[in-house]
Amino acid sequence: SSELxxxxxxxxxxxxxxxxxxxxxxxxNYYASWYQQKPGQAPVLVIYGENNRxxxxxxxxxxxxxGNTASLTITGAQAEDEADYYCHSRDSSPNHHSVFGGxxxxxxx
Amino acid sequence: QVQLVQSGxxxxxxxxxxxxxxxxxxxxxxxHDISWVRQAPGQGLEWMGRISAYNGHTNxxxxxxxxxxxxxxxxxxxxxxxxxxLRSDDTAVYFCTRDDSxxxxxxxxxxxxxxxxxxx
Numbered sequence: 001s002s003e004l005x006x007x008x009x010x011x012x013x014x015x016x017x018x019x020x021x022x023x024x025x026x027x028x029n030y031y032a033s034w035y036q037q038k039p040g041q042a043p044v045l046v047i048y049g050e051n052n053r054x055x056x057x058x059x060x061x062x063x064x065x066x067g068n069t070a071s072l073t074i075t076g077a078q079a080e081d082e083a084d085y086y087c088h089s090r091d092s093s094p095n096h097h098s099v100f101g102g103x104x105x106x107x108x109x
Numbered sequence: 110q111v112q113l114v115q116s117g118x119x120x121x122x123x124x125x126x127x128x129x130x131x132x133x134x135x136x137x138x139x140x141h142d143i144s145w146v147r148q149a150p151g152q153g154l155e156w157m158g159r160i161s162a163y164n165g166h167t168n169x170x171x172x173x174x175x176x177x178x179x180x181x182x183x184x185x186x187x188x189x190x191x192x193x194x195l196r197s198d199d200t201a202v203y204f205c206t207r208d209d210s211x212x213x214x215x216x217x218x219x220x221x222x223x224x225x226x227x228x229x
Binding site (some may be wrong): 030031033035037042043044045049052054086088090095096097098100101103 | 144146155156159170209213215217220
């Protein structure tokens with residue numbers, strides 16, 4: 001299967017911890033990468049590989065994986081974390097295409 | 110610093126073609142693939158395909174096979190994406206991304222996006 005499934009919407013109280021999940025068969029073979037997108041902007045990479053953050057991404061963002069599920073955790077969510085979050089991985093086809101999850105809208109209350 | 114700068118917005122009629130450019134700077138252009146991703150209004154991200162800037166090898170998503178062509182010009186560090194036989198549902202923002210195909214397969218840098226509007 002080349003699909004990645006995300007919950008459409010998640011909310012979190014300011015300062016609390018939230019986990020956004022992504023499920024798909026390809027995640028048994030490939031790590032997910034995670035992207036934050038705010039309205040009218042290009043996506044920004046926040047987590048890749050086993051649990052790597054690009055320069056400039058706060059350490060409250062972390063990633064993990066188990067079986068066919070990848071997770072993005074925000075520990076101590078801030079108002080500026082309100083955004084859409086997309087997971088991505090290569091799929092298991094011979095051509096190793098890329099696939100995105102449908103996205104999760106995170107609301108910080 | 111790494112930058113991907115895309116060409117400006119386009120308005121096209123159904124059946125026409127569009128060619129979007131993406132000029133890279135701040136790194137060795139041939140060391141990374143370029144992927145193209147689009148986003149229809151209010152929708153999620155959709156991967157269209159990738160091209161090796163090293164050897165020009167392409168890999169297109171099934172949905173775009175036969176309608177898309179990705180190319181590069183290494184002399185100007187520019188990638189191009191041409192989409193033909195445009196339909197109204199091709200109206201979207203098109204992004205180029207630097208694709209780390211030899212690492213963790215992440216898209217680490219993105220262009221600013223190019224809005225393509227298909228309307229009669």
